[in-house]
Amino acid sequence: MRLDNKTVLVFGTGLSGISAVRFLQDITDSIIVYDTNERLEAETIREKLPQNFSGEIILGNLSEEYLTKIDMAVLSPGVPTDLPVVNKMRDNNIAIWGEIELAYYKSQGQIAAITGTNGKTTTTSLVGDIMKTFYHEVFVVGNIGIPYTDISGKTTKDSVTVIEMSSFQLETIVDFKPYVSAILNITPDHLNRHHTMENYIAAKLNITKNQDEEDICILNYEDEVLREAGKKLKANVLYFSSLRKLDKGIYLEGDNILYSDGHTTQSIVNVTQMNIFGRHNYENTMAAIGIAICLHVPYECINKAVRDFVAVEHRIEFVTTKNGVKYYNDSKGTNPDASIKAIDSMPFPTCLIAGGYDKGSEYDEWVEAFGGKIKALVLIGQTKDKIEETAKRHGFNEIYKAETLKEAVEVCYKLSQEGECVLLSPACASWDMFPNYEERGRLFKEYVRNL
Numbered sequence: 001m002r003l004d005n006k007t008v009l010v011f012g013t014g015l016s017g018i019s020a021v022r023f024l025q026d027i028t029d030s031i032i033v034y035d036t037n038e039r040l041e042a043e044t045i046r047e048k049l050p051q052n053f054s055g056e057i058i059l060g061n062l063s064e065e066y067l068t069k070i071d072m073a074v075l076s077p078g079v080p081t082d083l084p085v086v087n088k089m090r091d092n093n094i095a096i097w098g099e100i101e102l103a104y105y106k107s108q109g110q111i112a113a114i115t116g117t118n119g120k121t122t123t124t125s126l127v128g129d130i131m132k133t134f135y136h137e138v139f140v141v142g143n144i145g146i147p148y149t150d151i152s153g154k155t156t157k158d159s160v161t162v163i164e165m166s167s168f169q170l171e172t173i174v175d176f177k178p179y180v181s182a183i184l185n186i187t188p189d190h191l192n193r194h195h196t197m198e199n200y201i202a203a204k205l206n207i208t209k210n211q212d213e214e215d216i217c218i219l220n221y222e223d224e225v226l227r228e229a230g231k232k233l234k235a236n237v238l239y240f241s242s243l244r245k246l247d248k249g250i251y252l253e254g255d256n257i258l259y260s261d262g263h264t265t266q267s268i269v270n271v272t273q274m275n276i277f278g279r280h281n282y283e284n285t286m287a288a289i290g291i292a293i294c295l296h297v298p299y300e301c302i303n304k305a306v307r308d309f310v311a312v313e314h315r316i317e318f319v320t321t322k323n324g325v326k327y328y329n330d331s332k333g334t335n336p337d338a339s340i341k342a343i344d345s346m347p348f349p350t351c352l353i354a355g356g357y358d359k360g361s362e363y364d365e366w367v368e369a370f371g372g373k374i375k376a377l378v379l380i381g382q383t384k385d386k387i388e389e390t391a392k393r394h395g396f397n398e399i400y401k402a403e404t405l406k407e408a409v410e411v412c413y414k415l416s417q418e419g420e421c422v423l424l425s426p427a428c429a430s431w432d433m434f435p436n437y438e439e440r441g442r443l444f445k446e447y448v449r450n451l
Contacts, residue, residue: 016077104177113207248261
């Protein structure tokens, strides 16, 4: 679909929405900015928009009159695709795109796209670092913080664009077609948005829906959903595994990550030389290595970038040691599966701070993962009663509740002894108490350092 002189409605006034407006201004003069939140102020929104923006800003209800004017709607990732107003747009044959599809309209060069329930940011960051050792023009964008629409117009045929993609962004894919895609894992998350696990899986698999036999999809062989999905894809599939040797793929053998093309085997890196640890991080690294190999990065460049890479902020991030107790910030552990990976990484008895916004997750497997490693559980946020009930049902009773994160840190300080750990790994989103997980993690580090 050509966008020239079309009337486009941008739905959402956050980072993605504002970026979409900037992107569209070079293409069409007819842009409407829309948000269902009537409490927002149009002038405040206008201050965030480009100075030469001359379109309308509509807050609250969208009248039928506008539905007849609009050719396309660009939904921000936070806008559910099943809202009544979005369904009305479909009924009026209005094309529905998302930020990713919009950016793809101008994008050139090679694209590597990464999704998964957990590990996306680490893998995307690592892929970006590897690419920069070999390619001159590399962009790292998407859910990682920089909107794809901010840079797609700058890409050239020689560019490599690495995109972190959430399930929300993947819901609105139309023609988007990466050369290499990777799905790291799929476990229950965001079910309050997707309603069913089947819908969530379908959204994740959208990353490869337009790929064909000229493209490559990298999948985790140890994820049963992905192993089965791989049998049905049009793209060539490259698996990785942290538990078994693969005839063709990337796998962990002892302390070495190896790559086999089906004929010869190449050692890529020894995990003891890496700065990130834990099986989940070895899987993230294998996926990143797979992407790099598919994009023809030399092995020596891959090895150096992997050895130099350090953990991303808020993901099992070491903060400091106080009175012999190590403090770790895993604020990005926003679902039970991510938190389990953090718990598994703790080397000593641990006081765990958890709880937050309820996304509809269940916590039975999470509590079962404590395995004698968690000495105390300090709960905060909307889910604290729900988690407490689950923990007690599984026989874990060393539970404390705090009204604030600061109070939770202070409780852990009193409970912990030399040689132990304190871990913030909420297993929940942050939106009940904080604007985002970054702010939650930043405050945790501040409170710890001020003890």
